Every structure is written in structure tokens, then in C-alpha cells.
Amino acid sequence: AAGDSGIGEHAQDAPWLFAALLPLLLAVVVATIADVGLDAKAIAMLGVLAAAGAALRPLGAGTAGIEPMFFLMVLSGRVLGPGFGFVLGAVSMFASALLTGGVGPWMPFQMLSMGWVCMGAGLLPGHESLRGRGELWLLAGYGAVASVLYGTVMNLQGWPYLGGLATGVSFVPGDPLVENLGRFVAYCLATSLGWDLPRAVVTVLLSLALGPAVLKALRRATRRAAFETPVTFEAPKA
Secondary structure (H helix, E strand, O other), rough: OOOHHHHHHHHHHHHHHHHHHHHHHHHHHHHHHHHHOOOOOHHHHHHHHHHHHHHHHHOOOOOOOOOOOOHHHHHHHHHHOOHHHHHHHHHHHHHHHHOOOOOOOOOOHHHHHHHHHHHHHHHOOOOOOOOOHHHHHHHHHHHHHHHHHHHHHHHHHOOOHHHHOOOOOOOOOOOOHHHHHHHHHHHHHHHHHHHHHHHHHHHHHHOOOOOHHHHHHHHHHHHOOOOOOOOOOOOOOO
């Protein structure tokens, strides 16, 4: 009943969050294009990566946290940067929801959370200077932390509506922050840690094993797609 209550609450606010996400994604795309200058190939590459991420999600379907989608999102966010990384994460989650039949009140929160995961990867240090095993371990470590934080953020979208449960893990309105925080940690340990930790392990293993080849391919593709080409204007010919 509590789970239904949480879904019912978000059935009201999720459409508004989704409606707010769409212009935000468009604004990020426009700002990125204006800032670095992208061509049609760059937009096409974004679509291809989103499709690849969506195709990877059903492979594990969340079973015991086996979600290979995360490693591709982390590596892509690293190469594309925070702006396009955020767009890629959100669009990939939207496409995967359509592919797996996972459209529901939780979808906008998944889009926002995955957008943050990719954006964070794009904000990691050493974007131009760090290469080799150092970069792989940085991305693997970030992927592990982001995998757990993703589950934690997703718990936040439903946990406050479990107040009707007389348990030690439900939200109690009016209680001190420290006590509710303790209940939330207990809730995460009891409900999602079994998925979050395997997701982190899978992300680390795939990042270390496939990272060199994937990063090399992504960087080659971004150069061809003019991700780093500055905007230039040519005078009209007479």
C-alpha cells in the first residue's frame, strides 16, 4: 500500500517534472552548440550513443544490479563533457524506458538522475591531460560512487511517501533531521543496497576491461563530429 501511495503521489507531479526537463534539455543543447560549435554529425552521435545506452539497459533489466548501461554513460560523459553528458544521460534513460516498457511516474526522476551521473563524469579533473590507467581508475572509482548515489537519489523520490508504514525505516514528518536521516540510511540498506553494490561492481569491471577501447573510439568520433571545432563564420561570396 505504501508503494502504491508513493506512485500515486508522483503520478501527480511527474508530468510537471517531465515538462520542465524537456526545455531544460533543449536549452543545454542550444547553449553547448553556441559555446563550442557542433555540426549535424555531433547531434547524430548523441543519438547513436543514446540508442546504445538504451539497448544496453535491457541486457540486465536491473537483475541484481547488473546494468551495463552505466559504464557507457560514465565514459561517454567523460568524453562529451558535462553539458552534452547531461543530455545524453536523460535521453538515454527516456529511450530505454520506451524500449523496456518502463514508462511511469518514476521515469522523469530516472532521467534527471542519469543526467547527473553523466554530467558528473564530464566534470572530473584531467579532461585534457589525464590518460591511461590513471584515467581508467578515476572513471571506475567515479562509476562505483555514482552507481550507489543513483540508487540513493532514486530512493528519495519514493521514501518520503512511506510515512504510513509503522516501521523503523519510514519517514516520520516532524521528527528531527538526524532521526529521519537514520531511517533513510536503514531504508537504503534494506531495500536497494543489494542492487547498488552489484551495479557498482559491474561498472568498475566494464570500465577497466573495455574502457581503453571505448574511450579511444569515442574520442576519435568526437573529433570527426567537430565537438572541439570552434564556431567560424564565412563572409558570403560575391
